[in-house]
Amino acid sequence: MSNHVPNTTVQRLPVYLRCLVQEQSLRVPVANSVRIAEMAGTNAAQVRKDLSYLGEYGIRGIGYDVDGLVRHLTRWLGLEHVRKAAIVGYGRLGSALLGYGGFQDRGFSLAAVFDTDPEKIGTAAGSGLVVEPLADFAAAVERDALEIVVLTVPASVAQAVTDTVVAAGIKAILNFAPTKLLVPADVAVRQADVAAELQILSFHLSSGGE
Amino acid sequence: MSNHVPNTTVQRLPVYLRCLVQEQSLRVPVANSVRIAEMAGTNAAQVRKDLSYLGEYGIRGIGYDVDGLVRHLTRWLGLEHVRKAAIVGYGRLGSALLGYGGFQDRGFSLAAVFDTDPEKIGTAAGSGLVVEPLADFAAAVERDALEIVVLTVPASVAQAVTDTVVAAGIKAILNFAPTKLLVPADVAVRQADVAAELQILSFHLSSGGE
């Protein structure tokens, strides 16, 4: 057991979990590192090293017990209980994410939606949710035990909205706005900039595909 | 001038470009590595090293000419001409991305939309586009000079759809489906798995925020 898992490893854990859950649904009882690697798109040594940071969960000569490893990964990722997330910014992307049914399966529930536009506040947002004013955010964090904010507001207001949700005690933000957020050191931010991803692809197109 | 730019550097180039375009809009003529670093959320040595892989674009004692560097980054990212992308999968996420106006500014035009659902084919999809059958994809690649596919289909059909678009000559795919895509070595794929991002945030929440 170790107390430091490298960042690169952390980013692969959700992939491993997804692959193992798939094996589980196929009733495969055991998976070895070669199998996990080919499903996850990496190599066997990487899989073994990554998993060894978490503990000794494999069986020599056999592989990894799928159910057991799913349980361990779920625990390491903090997904034993469903985490509540809030959509902040009820635009097209916010409503698309709300409508996407794939989060429940993977440990998350979108439990509230916020906006500042008076036109939007009070409207029904699917899943029985109603768009609430951002001014009520802090109260809602208490009420719904919100832990994660999915930020789908325009870049121009992203920092101000971030300051509001951080003041309300939020420690994890998935930011779809194309802007760097300044947050205290104990707040985790992941950037999800779709246009930047396209630009990276464009680079690869330009450099002859190698 | 170099002929190999590290992957980690490539991933930061869009961030630098975004920051410099912002400086441009503020009529700032010159930016030094310290300034770029604080906007981009990195450090000055990193900025200088990254930019030095592309060439010698700075002026010693002064910094980087903003307009000039914007031009160079645009060229390195292959963004001198607008790249045409297709949305494949006209569900909630596909339609949200189509409705998002922020791509044009950053070098992309969403030029076509495809689906296999007969209910959706033929319906208007905003921006004057009509949802086309995936069977017509290869013809549309020719017609519209499509270069990039944004894949917003369910995971269960993602590989089959990928095989179709790759057969039509597509070399760059942004995959929103939570599944590994098998593609030939000359096809670039970027993964955009929102639930995986949330799981990474969950890990950070669990490990006490350090």
Next chain:
DNA sequence: TGATGTGAAATGATTCACAGCA
């Protein structure tokens, strides 16, 4: 003078190769 550009050093990640164990 005050910045860049860059070798060299330090750090971090991946891969190798094999000991150790079911």
Next chain:
DNA sequence: TGCTGTGAATCATTTCACATCA
């Protein structure tokens, strides 16, 4: 036997520190 777990080696990236030059 056939796999995992893991030190050691390799490779990649980041950071340092300073020569260089407008």
